[in-house]
Amino acid sequence: KTAAGSEGQGPFCECLRARAQPTWFVPACIFYPLVASGAIAMAQEHQEYIQTKVNPILENLVTQVLLERPDNPVPFMVKWLATQSPQAKEYFAGAGVGEAEKLKTEVIKLQEEVRELQQKLGKKPAEQEEKEETEAKEEKEETKAKGAEAEDKEEKEEEEEEEDDAADEPAPPGAYLQKGQRGSVSAEAYGDWNKVKAFTPPVHEKTEEQTARILKVLSQSFLFNALETDSMNILVLAMVEKLAKSGERLITEGEDGEVMYVIEKGVVDCKKMLSGEEKVVKTCREGDFFGELTLLYNCPRAASVDAQEDVTLWQLDRETFNHIVRDASMKKRQQYEDFLKDVVILKNLGEYERSQLADSLQKQTVQKGEHVITQGEEGSKFYLVEEGELAAMKSTEGDPEREVKPYKMGDYFGELALIKEVKRQASVVARTDAKLLWIDRRGFTSLLGDLKADMETLAAQYAP
Numbered sequence: 001k002t003a004a005g006s007e008g009q010g011p012f013c014e015c016l017r018a019r020a021q022p023t024w025f026v027p028a029c030i031f032y033p034l035v036a037s038g039a040i041a042m043a044q045e046h047q048e049y050i051q052t053k054v055n056p057i058l059e060n061l062v063t064q065v066l067l068e069r070p071d072n073p074v075p076f077m078v079k080w081l082a083t084q085s086p087q088a089k090e091y092f093a094g095a096g097v098g099e100a101e102k103l104k105t106e107v108i109k110l111q112e113e114v115r116e117l118q119q120k121l122g123k124k125p126a127e128q129e130e131k132e133e134t135e136a137k138e139e140k141e142e143t144k145a146k147g148a149e150a151e152d153k154e155e156k157e158e159e160e161e162e163e164d165d166a167a168d169e170p171a172p173p174g175a176y177l178q179k180g181q182r183g184s185v186s187a188e189a190y191g192d193w194n195k196v197k198a199f200t201p202p203v204h205e206k207t208e209e210q211t212a213r214i215l216k217v218l219s220q221s222f223l224f225n226a227l228e229t230d231s232m233n234i235l236v237l238a239m240v241e242k243l244a245k246s247g248e249r250l251i252t253e254g255e256d257g258e259v260m261y262v263i264e265k266g267v268v269d270c271k272k273m274l275s276g277e278e279k280v281v282k283t284c285r286e287g288d289f290f291g292e293l294t295l296l297y298n299c300p301r302a303a304s305v306d307a308q309e310d311v312t313l314w315q316l317d318r319e320t321f322n323h324i325v326r327d328a329s330m331k332k333r334q335q336y337e338d339f340l341k342d343v344v345i346l347k348n349l350g351e352y353e354r355s356q357l358a359d360s361l362q363k364q365t366v367q368k369g370e371h372v373i374t375q376g377e378e379g380s381k382f383y384l385v386e387e388g389e390l391a392a393m394k395s396t397e398g399d400p401e402r403e404v405k406p407y408k409m410g411d412y413f414g415e416l417a418l419i420k421e422v423k424r425q426a427s428v429v430a431r432t433d434a435k436l437l438w439i440d441r442r443g444f445t446s447l448l449g450d451l452k453a454d455m456e457t458l459a460a461q462y463a464p
Contacts, residue, residue, distance in 0.1 A: 052446070060356065204240055214235075217264045221287050227325070235316065238324075239262075251304055254300050261313045262287075269283055336437065356447055362438055368432050368433050381441070382412065382444045383414045385436060387409055388435060419456060
């Protein structure tokens, strides 16, 4: 599942597609149909369980692993699951406590029996022997360290002399520069010949008509629609139009890739080799994108992509994507997490839940005097005030509107329509230019459902 609630459009879906071998452990976005009619119901149950229980945990776990890049990921993942998930904390806190105490008591009793036997036999206790051995070892290491200091001093002087001659070293061998497979991210900056350079985005001039077309399609994609105006303009200039005929293969599974695509017009099929047969696992349409995983994580293409009909695509290169989209996404997440920590109603959210909420939030900018919600209309969004001031305005029985509640940074509104399934009870108008963060009904229910009781209690204090 993606942050926007749509299926099969994010890097995690593609990443899991590339890694999941057992056919029953596949995210909802690529859960292919089962033939047997009796298995369809079971498949739907599996799909719902994966969507609601498994995918949210895996998305955050994969993100943390990729950000930290531990040498041994298994202990890191176990520790993360045990410390970040509230359910895991409760489980590990209560699992095996009685048994552990029993074993601890037995060990202490056995140690006392050993000490008594050693005293009867005239032997030193194990603790005393261990202490003497430790003292002797420390004395030996101290003597060794003194000798090592002198050697380190000589080596340092030699290294300083070698650094003076570093400028005369030859360029790297041609084989290094002509290697075929792309190295890891850490290997991409090594030596004077491969220093990190300032990013200069490519520029492909566009007509006003082309620019408008690109902006329209990008605004439909959750991956891009949260970008600032300057970043969006860079993307527009960097993109290259690509036209493909029906049946044309755009991406081949297992190959390396340097570009991703956004669909302006047409339909494409994503296909994977499953049980020796190539099967369609996802269909992408206008506003969808594909190929981004290879750019994010330096992994081979997770699936093949064929044009189902004539399509118009916009192609984006690796470097621009990583500098503009990936970095902006990570900055956005950190910024929103920091903001959410200061929202009073969300104080009791765990780090895991807060991270999920940060990934799901969408930004909205409003001008002074603009109505965000209108009394009497249907409501589908919950809002947080990131910046600026607003006011709730209410009218009763034809009387003029009156202000019933002010809002400032860190406040929220719009919850009543979602909690009580009623129409908007008041209008909310911007007093100043403001920035809001919002989440839809589905996200509100799944991520903030546990806070409904607290919100209802606070809502009872609202002016009638």
